[in-house]
Amino acid sequence: MAALNPTDIINAGEHVFIKMPSDNVKCIVLKAGSSVSLGKFGTFKANDIIGHAWGNSYEIYDRDSKTRVYHPEGISEVEETANNNREIVDDPTSQKLTLDDIKALKSEGLKGELTGEEIVNKLKESHATFDKKTAYSQAKYLQKKGKKFHKVFTPIKPTAYSVNEYFYVKNPSKIRDIRMDTLSQLLSYSNVHSGCKLLVVDDTQGMIVSALAERMGGKGTILGLYDGDNPHYDIVKYMNFNQEILDTIKVLSWLRIHRPTDEKTPDEMQDVTQLTGKDLEGYHRRLKAYNIVEESRKTLFEGNFDALIVASQYQPESILEKLLPYVAGSRPVIVYHGTKEALLETSTWMRRCPNLLAPQLTESWLRKSQVLPGRTHPEMSTWGTGGSLLTATKVIDQPVQAALTKRERLAMEKKNAEAKRLKRAREEAESAASSPAPAPAAASVEDVADEAVGGKEEGSASTTVMDDGDESRSIKRAKQE
Amino acid sequence: MSETAVEKQSFATYKKNNTIEDGDNVVMYLSRENMSIIRVKDGEYFNCKFGSYKHSDMIGLEYGTKLGSNTGRGFLYLLYPTPELWTLVLPHRTQILYIADISFVMNYLNLKPGMSMIESGTGSGSFSHSIARTLAPHGHLYTFEYHQERVNAAKKEFEEHGLSDMVTLRCRDVCKDGFDLEDEVDAIFLDLPAPWEAVASAKKAFKQNKVGKICTFSPCIEQISRTVTALNEHGFVDIQMYECLIRFNEIRVIPMWTIDEAMEKQRAVEKKRKRATPRVVRDDNSSTQDDENSSSSGHINKSVKMEPSVDDSNQSSAAATPSSTTGSEMEDSVSTTTSTPVIGSEATTPAETTASASAAVAEPRERIEPKNVVVTRLPAEQRGHTSYLMFATFTPATQGPSLTEIKAAAAAATATMEK
Numbered sequence: 001m002a003a004l005n006p007t008d009i010i011n012a013g014e015h016v017f018i019k020m021p022s023d024n025v026k027c028i029v030l031k032a033g034s035s036v037s038l039g040k041f042g043t044f045k046a047n048d049i050i051g052h053a054w055g056n057s058y059e060i061y062d063r064d065s066k067t068r069v070y071h072p073e074g075i076s077e078v079e080e081t082a083n084n085n086r087e088i089v090d091d092p093t094s095q096k097l098t099l100d101d102i103k104a105l106k107s108e109g110l111k112g113e114l115t116g117e118e119i120v121n122k123l124k125e126s127h128a129t130f131d132k133k134t135a136y137s138q139a140k141y142l143q144k145k146g147k148k149f150h151k152v153f154t155p156i157k158p159t160a161y162s163v164n165e166y167f168y169v170k171n172p173s174k175i176r177d178i179r180m181d182t183l184s185q186l187l188s189y190s191n192v193h194s195g196c197k198l199l200v201v202d203d204t205q206g207m208i209v210s211a212l213a214e215r216m217g218g219k220g221t222i223l224g225l226y227d228g229d230n231p232h233y234d235i236v237k238y239m240n241f242n243q244e245i246l247d248t249i250k251v252l253s254w255l256r257i258h259r260p261t262d263e264k265t266p267d268e269m270q271d272v273t274q275l276t277g278k279d280l281e282g283y284h285r286r287l288k289a290y291n292i293v294e295e296s297r298k299t300l301f302e303g304n305f306d307a308l309i310v311a312s313q314y315q316p317e318s319i320l321e322k323l324l325p326y327v328a329g330s331r332p333v334i335v336y337h338g339t340k341e342a343l344l345e346t347s348t349w350m351r352r353c354p355n356l357l358a359p360q361l362t363e364s365w366l367r368k369s370q371v372l373p374g375r376t377h378p379e380m381s382t383w384g385t386g387g388s389l390l391t392a393t394k395v396i397d398q399p400v401q402a403a404l405t406k407r408e409r410l411a412m413e414k415k416n417a418e419a420k421r422l423k424r425a426r427e428e429a430e431s432a433a434s435s436p437a438p439a440p441a442a443a444s445v446e447d448v449a450d451e452a453v454g455g456k457e458e459g460s461a462s463t464t465v466m467d468d469g470d471e472s473r474s475i476k477r478a479k480q481e
Numbered sequence: 482m483s484e485t486a487v488e489k490q491s492f493a494t495y496k497k498n499n500t501i502e503d504g505d506n507v508v509m510y511l512s513r514e515n516m517s518i519i520r521v522k523d524g525e526y527f528n529c530k531f532g533s534y535k536h537s538d539m540i541g542l543e544y545g546t547k548l549g550s551n552t553g554r555g556f557l558y559l560l561y562p563t564p565e566l567w568t569l570v571l572p573h574r575t576q577i578l579y580i581a582d583i584s585f586v587m588n589y590l591n592l593k594p595g596m597s598m599i600e601s602g603t604g605s606g607s608f609s610h611s612i613a614r615t616l617a618p619h620g621h622l623y624t625f626e627y628h629q630e631r632v633n634a635a636k637k638e639f640e641e642h643g644l645s646d647m648v649t650l651r652c653r654d655v656c657k658d659g660f661d662l663e664d665e666v667d668a669i670f671l672d673l674p675a676p677w678e679a680v681a682s683a684k685k686a687f688k689q690n691k692v693g694k695i696c697t698f699s700p701c702i703e704q705i706s707r708t709v710t711a712l713n714e715h716g717f718v719d720i721q722m723y724e725c726l727i728r729f730n731e732i733r734v735i736p737m738w739t740i741d742e743a744m745e746k747q748r749a750v751e752k753k754r755k756r757a758t759p760r761v762v763r764d765d766n767s768s769t770q771d772d773e774n775s776s777s778s779g780h781i782n783k784s785v786k787m788e789p790s791v792d793d794s795n796q797s798s799a800a801a802t803p804s805s806t807t808g809s810e811m812e813d814s815v816s817t818t819t820s821t822p823v824i825g826s827e828a829t830t831p832a833e834t835t836a837s838a839s840a841a842v843a844e845p846r847e848r849i850e851p852k853n854v855v856v857t858r859l860p861a862e863q864r865g866h867t868s869y870l871m872f873a874t875f876t877p878a879t880q881g882p883s884l885t886e887i888k889a890a891a892a893a894a895t896a897t898m899e900k
Contacts, residue, residue: 004691008690008691008692053690053691053878054692055693055876055877056876056877057718154719155789157692160591161588163590176625178590181581181585181588181725183588184584184585184589185580185581185584185727187584187587187588188580188583188611190567191564193494193594193614193617194494194594194617194618196494202679204883211588214593215593215594215615216594217594217595219499221593276797328495328499328543328544329499329546330499330543330544330545331545331561335889340730344732344855344857345855347732347855348732348734348855351732357558358510358513360513361730361857362727362729362730363728364725364728365725365727365728366585366724367723367725368721368722368723369722369723369869370722371705371721371722371723371871372709373706373710373713374706376705376706391751393558394545395547395560395561396543396546397547398546398547400547400548400549400553400556
């Protein structure tokens with residue numbers, strides 16, 4: 001058996017997502033020795049799952065909230081029957097059990113005297129027209145009732161994906177609507193990997209920082225710039241990161257980027273040798289805080305960041321303007337926003353910025369399907385927005401220096417000009433002999449503009465006139481003649 | 482190969498000095514549609530439509546630098562090869578995975594440094610590079626391909642891209658012969674014509690005492706239903722299916738006149754025409770007189786009919802536009818702005834483009850500046866489907882016998898009962 005990492009098993013004191021039969025997900029902190037209530041689905045003991053590997057489902061099976069590993073039966077094929085819904089009429093009396101009967105079944109279930117499956121079976125048996133339903137309808141009925149009466153739960157390990165999904169479903173505005181697919185693309189575009197150095201402005205409650213930190217696995221640095229009193233990286237705590245990974249996340253307040261001139265170091269404020277007791281403790285606390293800020297500043301000013309990722313409520317270009325100088329060459333710059341419209345001005349700004357290459361505005365589309373043998377189709381309801389990404393590459397703009405030396409280039413230009421003059425003189429002599437067709441001087445500029453697609457540099461393009469342009473004109477003229 | 486290189490380049494990470502050295506792979510960026518990858522070698526040239534570039538000029542430059550061609554007419558950007566860029570420049574030997582699917586699969590499978598993973602088939606190695614980057618430096622990718630030539634090509638690429646230490650490439654038909662791995666990997670990705678044939682072997686390859694995730698990538702729904710059955714029979718749970726696409730927006734700046742501005746424009750035009758009218762009337766009179774002299778009513782009508790065309794030619798030569806063409810003039814300037822591929826044309830700002838366009842048709846003092854609106858537009862042709870991404874979870878060893886095993890046991894039990 002392969003050796004297990006601590007992250008492969010469910011540990012006490014960690015965040016755990018519990019998926020319930022209704023497909024709802026509940027987030028808990030797993031305390032050793034505690035009981036966890038899942039409402040109508042019963043209660044289980046935390047110790048029953050602590051120390052187990054992730055990935056199994058558990059069934060609550062008796063009155064003492066005992067649990068056992070649940071083996072799902074697997075999805076069964078639906079066998080086509082001759083049934084159809086011609087005979088089915090909307091009749092509330094087709095279920096012979098009364099509401100009270102069902103309530104009684106439920107309470108028996110909660111006491112552990114009946115399993116979820118048994119309850120569902122009872123419902124099925126007392127359903128007058130169940131046998132008349134189509135096979136698909138029967139399967140759907142059982143699934144629907146199962147979601148109500150089964151007592152199976154699945155602990156889900158918090159990962160960037162599962163945490164993202166949990167919050168996207170529960171409270172998308174908390175994470176500024178960033179969806180799993182959009183986040184995955186952000187991770188790809190950012191080229192995040194073990195050991196890289198990232199500059200991040202994250203207003204998604206730390207969703208982006210969490211995903212980046214997970215991909216770095218404890219090596220490298222994330223510097224997060226924040227406004228307000230504290231960085232709000234609430235999501236990070238759900239990820240069960242070890243200290244090594246937590247240490248890769250550094251923060252710096254926008255207000256502290258530049259040290260105010262009147263700010264004193266703790267040593268300047270107080271003479272440490274004179275301090276005792278509480279004052280000394282305070283001094284050490286201040287010194288620690290001061291050093292953290294100093295270190296973050298140093299990290300920022302050293303620059304050479306491997307990516308700049310901005311997901312802020314503030315105007316993106318105002319942030320990019322300030323932070324772009326700290327990004328190394330050939331590195332991605334990514335802006336996330338919940339709405340595409342908020343990025344439109346930024347994208348035109350990016351286009352004008354000589355240090356950014358090929359800005360690209362993307363949206364992602366994600367569709368989930370129900371997969372059951374013979375019953376596979378896209379789900380009836382789907383997600384709305386998942387946010388937009390604006391990506392570009394930081395480049396080093398410099399005046400284009402031709403690979404030829406200046407003297408070589410001048411010589412070449414002179415040669416070209418000479419050839420052109422000779423040609424023109426010859427042509428003029430010819431045209432004067434036949435018909436007077438004035439050569440439009442502006443035409444050459446057009447020809448050059450056509451050619452210089454890859455070279456956007458103005459001026460440089462018009463210095464040399466292409467030979468083929470001249471040729472085509474002379475051919476045209478020849479035709480006229 | 483790269484003996485002279487101070488720091489060996491790898492697609493899985495950046496170089497510390499971020500400097501181009503002899504033996505490095507560098508992406509030549511000319512435009513979004515025109516990129517290629519070269520291996521820098523002193524003494525060689527990179528030639529393209531806009532000129533030629535000496536490799537020796539690139540050595541020592543920082544990645545991301547803009548480099549001019551020998552003529553000074555064109556230029557390109559020297560980019561660091563990342564897995565994402567590799568996907569855009571690689572030589573296609575098969576159909577490849579693109580960023581939408583690559584990203585989503587990696588996120589769902591929860592790939593991170595230190596993991597080990599199976600990929601089959603290797604194909605053109607598009608996804609392999611992204612996986613290797615994400616698992617680096619201590620993780621491992623086992624990648625399988627049954628086509629010998631593709632194996633050879635991919636092997637060379639992994640070596641040249643500094644990934645061979647963490648990638649094991651095998652030429653093997655996994656559907657027939659299995660992966661030959663047991664209790665080894667955390668995640669499995671199957672891009673095979675018949676993924677269901679590899680499911681049994683995949684189950685063995687997972688680390689048996691922990692949770693694992695598998696993804697199959699199939700373009701057809703028929704393949705999906707067969708794979709579901711196989712996964713189900715082998716005890717995989719939480720089977721889910723997704724499709725993911727990226728929409729690339731075109732960004733444009735379009736002018737938006739208010740109706741009042743448009744009317745004002747039209748009024749100006751009409752005013753101008755009125756100014757021109759007396760001359761026309763005079764012309765008219767003179768011609769009528771001429772016609773009267775010839776005393777032919779038919780002629781009068783004819784000359785009256787002729788007027789507008791004379792009028793038109795006069796006015797257009799005087800650069801004044803009649804009201805009937807105002808609409809088209811506006812349309813013209815709209816379409817010039819719209820049709821300008823704003824992407825990449827950093828030299829002219831959208832505002833300038835509009836200004837010059839409207840300046841060309843109206844006199845400066847009459848010009849009305851419209852409000853510019855930035856809009857997005859999806860290209861008419863879009864990718865509509867790549868493949869279905871089907872995911873399933875392998876549950877750890879504490880699990881009981883799988884469905885097939887239970888069925889087999891039940892069948893055996895009934896068999897003994899019958900005896």
